[in-house]
Amino acid sequence: MNWKTFFAMLARDAHVARRNLVALLLQTMLQPLLFVFIFGRVMTSSGLMPENYKSMLLPGIIGMSMVFTGIQAVAMPLIAEFQFTHEIEDRLLAPMRIEWLAVEKVLAGMLQALVAGGFVVPASWLLLGKGVALSLNQPLLFAGVLVLVALFASAGGLTLGCSVNQTQIGLMFSLLLAPMISFGCIYYPWSALSAFPVIQKLVLLNPLVYASEGLRATLAPQYGHIPLAVVMGALLAIDAALIAAGLRQFYQKAVS
């Protein structure tokens, strides 16, 4: 394995991300932070939502920010570079097995997702004001969930980026990502769906559910959540499946 080439590509992605930092943060952070402000601040201070809703909301928002940053950071450039600008060709010709370029993309996407999580925690905390009760009793488990969520985001980005046509980007957002957010247990715990048993079962197909529930289980365990072992197992399986699918799709795009 040619690590020099691998790290040079990682350095390239870091360089580009640093150059576009402000735009990237606005693109991925603005929407979650607006949600935080409306649901966590406006609704609670007006009494429409109880004060403890803040602590319930924050883990979901962290998960959503990470997942969408990771997906966008990997998928959008890949869609453009494979189909339109062909910018990726130079890196496909570099002296390294091309599968490693996909691995590099996944790693870069994970790092961006983690950075997004790192930004959204203090920013939302500030926006939410007083009354946020998060605890970090199991830091290692929390770190484990973070890594698995970041991996899910960027491996998902790889799969989407190598499967979606440029003309279908709008559909990807409206048909796939929007329902994923709505049924991703971001604004409510999974247990809140018990009144809708069919939906409650169906949403288990949505990987975002495990991201939100896992972060909630490790940051705000006072709310009922899916058992952590189940969450970790599901995330591991989803990550493995997405990596396998993503690598296959990437290879098919790269070699004709």
Added chain:
Amino acid sequence: MGIGVSTKDLRKIYTSPPPMAGPAARGRMMGRKERKKFEIVALDGVSLEISPGEVFGLLGPNGAGKSTTIGILTTRVRPTGGEARIGQFDVWRQQVEAKRLIGVVQQRPNLDFALTAREILTFHGAYYGLPSAERSHRAAELLDKFQLTERANDVARNFSGGMMQRLSIARAMMHDPQVLFLDEPSTGLDPQTRLLLWEIVREYNRIGKTILLTTHNMEEADALCHRIAIIDHGRVIALDAPAALKASIPGGYLLRLHVSRSTTELVARLEAMAGVREARQNGDRIDLYADRGGPLIGPIAAAVAESGTELYDVHISEPSLENLFLHHTGRSLRQ
């Protein structure tokens, strides 16, 4: 010591539209009606032996298989059959080793638009493991050589077509490859930049590098290449030095006649004229291969008039690769 390139009975059949191949390759569908299966035979047994230090040209119309040949030799297209080698390395089985030896300029600009011109070169160097100091030094040198120093710190997205092409070539040379692939290098270049490109190609070749270029521009193939393979429908139909290829056309000159009504008798009569080597009839058009041009017009006009036909047009072309292609395929390169 330079590195050679060889292919043996190379075949490529696309079973789905190639995602990144040249747009021309999608043109020829040979779908089997009974199964409605998508199938394009892009290469049908291409064997080439390119010597170290040679400038070799692939000449052919759009969709002939030029880009597919380059695609296979640069690891981007999986061959359906046959073998392709860069030096001693099998391109498909030893991709990384092969990729180290080659530099590639694709038909379309594919620069990294997120980077400046200088960064495009230095990051490219980094992918090939060049040390930092050498990267900066070589990048500066190449920017200067390709007259891009003034715009070195601008993002390449805003460059003109000619500048992008120059930067693409500079990038391909950044890691000092032994074999340089140029796919249609002068498409869209102004005449001045084209001359600069030719000069750079010759200079790179003088230091012992092997160069493989594709073109449908006869002048370019003639000016640059030691040898040329003419490709059509995925097969090599002629291969030799440009001068030898031109000499192989019967007579050398081509006179294309457009008449009101062409008869076998007229064609036979034209073919029997002194200086005419071969006559071919295609509807109301007659192609004469001859060893002279202008002096034949008088006798031709007389012969046509005597057969009771009207002569609309005569076009004379001197010995060229274009005529050679026409002679082999019955079609013009530009069709």
